[in-house]
Amino acid sequence: xxxxxxxxxxxxxxxxxxxxxxxxxxxxSTYLYWYKQEPGAxxxxxxxxxxxxxxxxxxxxxxxxxxxxxxxSLRIADTQTGDSAIYFCAExxxxxxxxxxxxxxxxxxxx
Amino acid sequence: ETGVTQxxxxxxxxxxxxxxxxxxxxxxxxxxYWYKQSAKKPLELMFVYSLEERVENNSVPSRFSPxxxxxxxxxxxxxxxxxxxxxxxxxxxxxxISGDPYGYTFGSGTRLTVV
Numbered sequence: 001x002x003x004x005x006x007x008x009x010x011x012x013x014x015x016x017x018x019x020x021x022x023x024x025x026x027x028x029s030t031y032l033y034w035y036k037q038e039p040g041a042x043x044x045x046x047x048x049x050x051x052x053x054x055x056x057x058x059x060x061x062x063x064x065x066x067x068x069x070x071x072x073s074l075r076i077a078d079t080q081t082g083d084s085a086i087y088f089c090a091e092x093x094x095x096x097x098x099x100x101x102x103x104x105x106x107x108x109x110x111x
Numbered sequence: 112e113t114g115v116t117q118x119x120x121x122x123x124x125x126x127x128x129x130x131x132x133x134x135x136x137x138x139x140x141x142x143x144y145w146y147k148q149s150a151k152k153p154l155e156l157m158f159v160y161s162l163e164e165r166v167e168n169n170s171v172p173s174r175f176s177p178x179x180x181x182x183x184x185x186x187x188x189x190x191x192x193x194x195x196x197x198x199x200x201x202x203x204x205x206x207x208i209s210g211d212p213y214g215y216t217f218g219s220g221t222r223l224t225v226v
Contacts, residue, residue, distance in 0.1 A: 008151065033214050042115070042201055042217035088154070090214070098144075098167070098208070099215060101154040 004102035006089055011108045018076040020105045022089030025070060029091040032065065034074045037086040037104070046074075046087075076107075084109045114138045117202050117218035125226055126192060132221045134185040134202030142208040143185040144215065145177060148199040160185060161208045192225045199223070 003025045012018045024032070030051050035043040049056045049063045049072070056063045062075040076083055086104040115136045124130050134143065145157040159167035160179040174196075176188040185202055199222050203215040 004153065031214070035214070035217075040219070042117075042219040043203075043215075044217070045214045048214060092214075098156055098159060100156075103151060103153045 004089055004091055004100055006087075006102035006105045008103065009106045009108070011110065012079050014079060014081055014109055014111045016079055018074075018079045018083070018107055018109075020074045020076075020087050020089075020107065022072040022074075022102055023070055024072065024089070024091045024100075026091060026100075027067070027070065031092050032063075032072050033090040033092070033099070034061075034063065034072075035088040035090060035101075037088065039085075043088060079107075079109050081109045081111055083107060115202055115204055115216050115218035117200075117221050119221060120219065121222045121224075123224045123226060124189070124192065126194075128192075129188070129190040131189065132187040132200055132202075132223075134187075134218055136183055136202075136204040136216070138204060138216060140204035140206055140216070141182055142205045143179060143182075144203045144205075145185070145187055146201040146203060148201055148220070154201070158187075159208060166208065189223075192223075194225050197223055197225045 006022045033048045034046045036046045037043050047058050049065050054065050060077045064073045086106050088104045089102045090099045092099050118133045142161045147155045157171045158177045163179045174191050178186040199220045201220045202218040205215045
């Protein structure tokens, strides 16, 4: 079955690194995504990683994928107050033909 | 704007009312989706449309009735809702219903409160 789990809350100080973790269950997932939701807004695609990669870097964002443990993480370097939002991990499978989301992690950045 | 527009942004309705949520995209996408977002719960996929045909209905109560008159528009008709239906309803679209590198494009959602 498909199930995505995330911790609900993370608090960091401005300038520190944030690491948001996610575990998923479907080993046939082809793509894994990170979405960001700011207050009052819909979900915005931040980054994605293909399942045959173990790392992807995009400016301040680093995505790490451990396929063996079915673990995905998002690291935000030099976290800013504007990074405060809810971050959703999502997986898509070729058989499910849909995105399956976690419950989201609330990131709070303290200045 | 993300390319997917949802109206209204906020809606308060009584349990006996009938209302509709609207979603519009001009991205040339062929698939559209309704999601329900409740606090501290994963996003719940409600309906999937591909080329105006409903391809998935995830055991959604009949008080929610979707309509997709064309590939650019998606509606969610609401009637006799319950207070527990209060949530943020998100519309999304994608090029196809199979996974692609760019995922989905989401609207900003309609915040629904049932009183």
